[in-house]
Amino acid sequence: MTTSEHPATLCEAFQRTAAIDPDAVALRTPGGAQTLTWRQYAAQVRQVAAGLAGLGLRRGDTVSLMMANRIEFYPLEVGAQHVGATSFSVYNTLPAEQLTYVFDNAGTKLLICEEQYVDRIRASGA
DSSP, X not given: OOGGGSOSSHHHHHHHHHHHSTXXXXXXXXXXXXXXXXXXXXXXXXXXXXXXXXXTOOTTOEEEEEOOSOTTXXXXXXXXXXXXXXXXXXXXXXOHHHHHHHHHHHTEEEEEEOGGGHHHHHHHTO
């Protein structure tokens, strides 16, 4: 393999991996209750990226993800990366006053969270 055959970005590596064996399992929850194939994962990433771009998210913007450990996190994170955004996971146990600091310090442009965290996020002023 020559240097030019190596993926230049994480997103390119993701897309290449998804194309190699699209029906292989890419994500699996403990115990295998939920799985996503590379084909499904890549399709969700494309949908998320298109949706985020439609919301005005651009390269260099920051996306904060506040979620419990769940399979849905990964298409959101990778989808944000596909539009050039920086995504990061917020500790979902942080109190409101610490959330304020985290969101401000990161320059969060978009916050994606589960319903169970909405009240605490609102209390943070975000």
